[in-house]
Amino acid sequence: MSRELKDKVAVVGVGNTRYGNFPERDEYSLAAEAFRNALEDSGLRKDQVDGLLVCRIPYYARMGEVLGLNPRWTLTMPPHGRMSAIGIIEAVAAIEAGLCTTVALLYANIGRSRRVNYGGDENPSTWDPFGFTSPGAAHAMMFRRHMELYGTTTRQLAEVSVSVRYHACLNPDAVMRNPITIEDHESARFITAPLRLLDYCLINDGAVCVIVTGRERAKDCRKPPVLISGFGAQETYAPSSISNFDMEFWYPAVKASGEQARGMAGVEHADIDALMCYDNFSPTVLFSLEGLGFCRQGEAGSFVENGALSLGGRLPVNTDGGHLSNSYMQGWALNVEAVRQLRGECGTRQVPDCEVVQYVQATPCTRSIIYTRG
Amino acid sequence: MAYAKPLPKIDTLNRPFWEAARQGRLVVQHCTSCGDRHFPPGPVCPVCLSDSQDWVEVSGRGTLEGWVEFHRAYWDGFKDALPYRCCLVRLDEGPVLVSNLIGEGEPRFRAPVRVVFEEVTEDVTLPRFAME
Numbered sequence: 001m002s003r004e005l006k007d008k009v010a011v012v013g014v015g016n017t018r019y020g021n022f023p024e025r026d027e028y029s030l031a032a033e034a035f036r037n038a039l040e041d042s043g044l045r046k047d048q049v050d051g052l053l054v055c056r057i058p059y060y061a062r063m064g065e066v067l068g069l070n071p072r073w074t075l076t077m078p079p080h081g082r083m084s085a086i087g088i089i090e091a092v093a094a095i096e097a098g099l100c101t102t103v104a105l106l107y108a109n110i111g112r113s114r115r116v117n118y119g120g121d122e123n124p125s126t127w128d129p130f131g132f133t134s135p136g137a138a139h140a141m142m143f144r145r146h147m148e149l150y151g152t153t154t155r156q157l158a159e160v161s162v163s164v165r166y167h168a169c170l171n172p173d174a175v176m177r178n179p180i181t182i183e184d185h186e187s188a189r190f191i192t193a194p195l196r197l198l199d200y201c202l203i204n205d206g207a208v209c210v211i212v213t214g215r216e217r218a219k220d221c222r223k224p225p226v227l228i229s230g231f232g233a234q235e236t237y238a239p240s241s242i243s244n245f246d247m248e249f250w251y252p253a254v255k256a257s258g259e260q261a262r263g264m265a266g267v268e269h270a271d272i273d274a275l276m277c278y279d280n281f282s283p284t285v286l287f288s289l290e291g292l293g294f295c296r297q298g299e300a301g302s303f304v305e306n307g308a309l310s311l312g313g314r315l316p317v318n319t320d321g322g323h324l325s326n327s328y329m330q331g332w333a334l335n336v337e338a339v340r341q342l343r344g345e346c347g348t349r350q351v352p353d354c355e356v357v358q359y360v361q362a363t364p365c366t367r368s369i370i371y372t373r374g
Numbered sequence: 375m376a377y378a379k380p381l382p383k384i385d386t387l388n389r390p391f392w393e394a395a396r397q398g399r400l401v402v403q404h405c406t407s408c409g410d411r412h413f414p415p416g417p418v419c420p421v422c423l424s425d426s427q428d429w430v431e432v433s434g435r436g437t438l439e440g441w442v443e444f445h446r447a448y449w450d451g452f453k454d455a456l457p458y459r460c461c462l463v464r465l466d467e468g469p470v471l472v473s474n475l476i477g478e479g480e481p482r483f484r485a486p487v488r489v490v491f492e493e494v495t496e497d498v499t500l501p502r503f504a505m506e
Contacts, residue, residue: 120448121380126388126414127472128380129500132460133448140442141462148440148483193443193457241414242462242472247439 002231006264009092010218010225010374013042013211014336019175019327020112022205027057027108028066030207035067035104038209043222044102049211051094051103053087055079056330063106073100081280084331085359085367089231091212101213107332108207116203126241136200138245139281140192146249146283147194150298154194156305158185160282160317161198161324163309168321170311170349175204176325199282201323208332210339218374225374226339229356230267232260232368240364244280253366254291261358265370269294272370273354274341275315276334278361279322285309288362311349319349331361338371377495378451387415390429395499398491402469404430413469434489436465438505441481463487463503477504 015037017030031054039046052071054060056079064070073094077083084107091103116122119134127133146152162182168174180198188196218225234253236246246253262268269292277288286300294315295303309317320326320337327333338357340346360368384392391413394401403415407424411432418425440462447453461475475481476490486506493499 117448124383126382127460128449129382129494129498130460130472130474130502131379131444131449131452131455131458132442132472137442137444137460141440141460144442145440145462145483190443190445190457193445238420239470242470247470 003264005092005096007227007229007372008215009095009212009228010215011210011212011228011339011371012218012221012223012225013038013044013209014339015039015041015209016173016329016333016336017207019173019204019206022110023113025110025205027110027207028063030110030205031057031063031106031108031209032066034108034207034209035106038104038211041222042211044211049102049104051091051100053077053091053103053105055083055087055105055107055332057106057108071100073103081278081330082361082363082365082367084335085231085361085369086365088210088212088228088335088369089233089367092228095212095214101217103212105210105212106207107329109328109330110205111328112204118203123243125243134192135244136195136281137192138242139283140195141245142249142287143283144194145247146286150301152286152301154186155182156301157199157282157286158182159304159307160279160285160309161185163304163307163313164279164318164322165325166310167319167349168325170347171321171326174321174326175202176321195281195283201280202325202328204328206327206329208329208336210332210335215374223343226342227372227374228369229372230261230263230265230370232257232264234366236364236366244363246364249287249290250362250366251287251291251297254288254360254362255293257366257368258292258360261368261370265372267356267370271356272315272358274319274351274357275317276338276357276359277317277322278331278334278363279318279324282324284362285317288360291362292358292360292368311351316351319346319351335359335369342371342373379494380449380451381495381498387417391415392498394429394431395491395501396497398499399431400434400489400501401429401431402465402467403427411467411469413471432465432467436463436487436503438462438475438481438483438485438487439464439470441475461503474500474502475504476502479505481505
C-alpha cells in the first residue's frame with residue numbers, strides 16, 4: 001500500500017499523563033496535559049501545529065479553544081480503540097497531501113472514574129435478551145473457538161498476561177506493577193469463561209498525545225525523528241451485530257495488513273525488534289501473531305510459551321505493559337511506546353539495538369504500522 | 375415477579391422474527407432477488423442490495439460453533455442466573471446466531487443443536503438451543 005508515503009512523515013513528539021483514577025478531571029484537562037508534554041518533547045512551538053485530530057474527546061472545537069489552537073485541518077474519530085492507527089494514517093495522508101504540515105493527535109479516556117463497564121445497556125445489541133454482551137465475551141467466544149480448533153490452552157494464554165505484566169513492572173508509569181505467574185492467571189476469577197480477570201485490559205483514566213510532521217520539518221525538532229515507514233489496513237465489518245467478533249480471528253485482515261506494512265517499509269519478520277500489539281484481551285495477541293505470520297495459524301499457543309514475548313525472548317511484545325497492565329489508552333500508548341523504544345528512551349525495559357517496531361490492532365478495523373529509526 | 379432481564383427492542387425491521395418466535399417458528403430474512411438468507415435483518419440485502427426481502431422459516435437445526443459462560447452480570451436481571459451459558463450457532467441454512475445453550479452436559483464443538491422456544495413474557499419468546 002501507498003509506497004510513496006514510506007518514510008515521508010515522522011513522529012516528533014509524544015506525551016502522556018499519569019494513568020489512574022481522576023474523578024476531578026475531564027477529557028480536556030487530561031488531553032491538555034498530554035499535549036503540553038508532547039509539544040515540549042518535540043521542541044515545536046504551539047503555533048506550528050496546524051492539524052488537530054481528537055479521539056474520545058467530546059468536542060474538537062472546545063479542545064481547540066482549550067489549547068488556543070486554530071488549525072487548518074481537523075478530524076474527530078469515534079471513541080473506539082481501533083481508531084488510533086486509523087488516525088495516525090489519516091494524519092500521514094493529510095500532511096503528504098499538503099492539507100496541513102504538523103498534526104497533534106489527542107486521545108483521552110475517563111472511563112475509570114466514570115465507572116464505564118463496556119457492556120450491558122452501554123452497548124445495546126440484538127443479543128441482549130440472551131445476556132450476551134461486552135467485548136470481553138466476544139473475545140471469550142473467539143478464544144473458545146481457538147481452543148477447540150487448535151488445542152490452545154489457557155496456560156498458553158497466560159503467557160501473554162504474564163509477559164506483558166513483567167514489562168509493566170519495568171515501567172514506572174504503569175498502573176499494575178506487581179508481578180504475576182501462570183498460576184495466578186489460572187486461579188483468577190472468571191469474568192466470561194474461558195477468560196479470567198487477568199485476560200481483560202484495565203480501565204483507567206489518562207490521555208496521550210502524538211505529534212507528527214513531514215520528514216524535512218522533523219529534522220529541526222528536539223529529538224531524532226521516528227519514521228512512519230509502512231502501514232496496512234483491512235476492515236472486516238460482518239458480523240458487526242456481534243461486535244468485536246470474527247469467526248476467523250481477523251486472520252485474513254491481519255495477514256493483509258501485515259503484508260502491506262512490511263512491503264511498504266521493506267522489512268522482513270526478522271527485522272522487527274518489538275511488536276506493539278493491541279491487547280484489549282489477551283487472546284488478541286495470539287490472533288495478531290498468527291495473522292502477521294510470526295507463526296502459522298493455530299500455533300500461537302506454542303509460540304508464546306516460555307516467556308517468548310518478554311524482553312530477551314524471541315519477540316518482545318508490549319514493552320510498556322500494554323492495555324493489560326500499563327494503561328487502557330486504546331492503542332495510542334502502544335504507538336507512543338514504539339516511538340520511545342526507537343529513541344532508546346525506555347530504561348530498564350529498553351529493547352537493545354531497537355531499529356524497527358511494528359504496531360498492530362486485530363479488530364474490525366485492522367491496521368498495522370511499522371516505525372523505524374530516522 | 376416481573377421479568378427483569380433485557381427484552382428485545384422490537385422495531386419494524388425485526389418484528390417478523392419475534393412474532394414468528396412467539397409462534398414457535400425460527401425465521402431469517404431472505405432476499406427474493408438473489409436468495410441470500412441473513413440475520414439480523416437489514417434494510418437491503420447485503421449481497422445484492424435489493425430491497426425486495428421477506429422472511430423464511432428455517433429448520434431450527436445447526437451446529438455449535440462456540441460457547442462462553444458468564445460469571446459477571448452486566449444487567450441486574452442476570453445476577454440470579456450466574457453462571458449462564460451463551461452460544462454461537464451456525465444454522466444449517468447459513469446464518470450465525472447468538473443464543474443461550476440449555477440442557478445438561480459438556481458442550482461439544484460443532485455438535486448438532488436444535489432450537490427450543492422458551493416463552494419469557496406474554497409478548498416475547500426466546501429461541502434457545504440445546505445439543506441433540
